[in-house]
Amino acid sequence: MSIWDRLRLDGRKLFITGGSRGLGREMALAIAEAGADVVLVGRDAESLEQTAEDIRGFGRNAHTIIGDIGQPAQAEQICRDALAEYGPFEILINNVGGRRINVPTEELPLDDWQTILDLNLTSTFLCTKIIGGAMLQLPGGGRVINNASISGMIASRNIGGRSYEASKAAVIAFTRATAADWAPQGVTVNAICPGGFMTEPNQRWAKDNPSVIESFEAAIPAGKFGEPEDLGPLAVYLASDASRYMTGATLVIDGGYTLW
Numbered sequence: 001m002s003i004w005d006r007l008r009l010d011g012r013k014l015f016i017t018g019g020s021r022g023l024g025r026e027m028a029l030a031i032a033e034a035g036a037d038v039v040l041v042g043r044d045a046e047s048l049e050q051t052a053e054d055i056r057g058f059g060r061n062a063h064t065i066i067g068d069i070g071q072p073a074q075a076e077q078i079c080r081d082a083l084a085e086y087g088p089f090e091i092l093i094n095n096v097g098g099r100r101i102n103v104p105t106e107e108l109p110l111d112d113w114q115t116i117l118d119l120n121l122t123s124t125f126l127c128t129k130i131i132g133g134a135m136l137q138l139p140g141g142g143r144v145i146n147n148a149s150i151s152g153m154i155a156s157r158n159i160g161g162r163s164y165e166a167s168k169a170a171v172i173a174f175t176r177a178t179a180a181d182w183a184p185q186g187v188t189v190n191a192i193c194p195g196g197f198m199t200e201p202n203q204r205w206a207k208d209n210p211s212v213i214e215s216f217e218a219a220i221p222a223g224k225f226g227e228p229e230d231l232g233p234l235a236v237y238l239a240s241d242a243s244r245y246m247t248g249a250t251l252v253i254d255g256g257y258t259l260w
């Protein structure tokens with residue numbers, strides 16, 4: 001089989017959380033371009049539908065589900081309903097993630113800590129359990145891709161409240177442990193750790209903290225923030241047969257930020 005054929009995703013289905021914009025949208029579009037049908041979950045109907053329309057432009061099927069994946073009971077229901085209606089899925093991308101709450105740890109309310117853990121970590125657990133768990137019955141196995149962050153590996157500078165770092169580090173640990181459990185059934189589980197990408201939450205942050213953003217960019221060896229579409233080829237690789245021997249990996253894509 002040619003290299004290009006090994007990257008094709010025809011006949012497969014992707015379930016992605018938070019696929020309406022930002023990094024999730026770019027990964028969903030790339031995977032659709034490689035041949036897969038897509039189910040997108042998010043909160044904003046309009047942007048979800050726009051991404052679904054763009055996916056249909058590749059000749060693929062796209063369905064949208066509106067809901068809050070940061071509420072564990074809702075996340076569980078969304079996954080069960082999606083599996084029953086559109087499943088089974090060969091590819092899962094746990095992409096949803098809430099940003100930092102910029103309050104020093106010594107002042108961070110427990111509720112805010114819990115909100116971030118539910119959104120970043122518990123959602124990943126529940127989707128992996130339900131959508132990924134069903135992959136264990138598939139003869140060809142499956143692919144779980146967890147969108148973590150370099151914040152799961154290092155501390156973000158000039159930022160308080162470490163719920164974001166804690167949640168992303170836990171996503172990486174969960175990825176590794178689940179990968180070990182599911183390798184015999186051919187279900188790979190890998191984590192992506194993006195560095196700085198100017199998606200909407202970082203744009204908002206940049207508006208209020210221009211000097212922090214400038215020093216962040218200056219500390220990137222590549223000299224600039226990443227483009228969301230840089231995530232697309234990596235997602236296709238991890239979703240495809242080409243990555244069949246890679247599992248439990250933590251793939252950093254940060255323009256070299258964590259090198260210094």
Ligand SMILES: NC(=O)C1=CN([C@@H]2O[C@H](COP(=O)(O)OP(=O)(O)OC[C@H]3O[C@@H](n4cnc5c(N)ncnc54)[C@H](O)[C@@H]3O)[C@@H](O)[C@H]2O)C=CC1
Nearest residue numbers: 018020021022023042068069070096097149194196197199
């Ligand atoms: N942009 C960056 O520099 C980096 C982002 N990441 C991670 O990448 C992921 C995506 O981030 P971005 O694309 O920057 O964010 P974004 O805010 O542009 O996109 C997030 C997507 O998730 C959806 N979403 C958010 N909360 C939701 C909820 N409770 N329920 C359902 N859908 C929800 C939004 O509607 C949107 O589609 C997150 O996990 C983030 O932590 C990691 C490292 C760097």
Ligand SMILES: O=C(O)C(=O)C[C@H](O)C(=O)CO
Nearest residue numbers: 149150151156157195196197
């Ligand atoms: O949200 C993120 O994650 C990032 O923006 C990238 C880094 O974690 C970061 O903030 C490094 O300082």
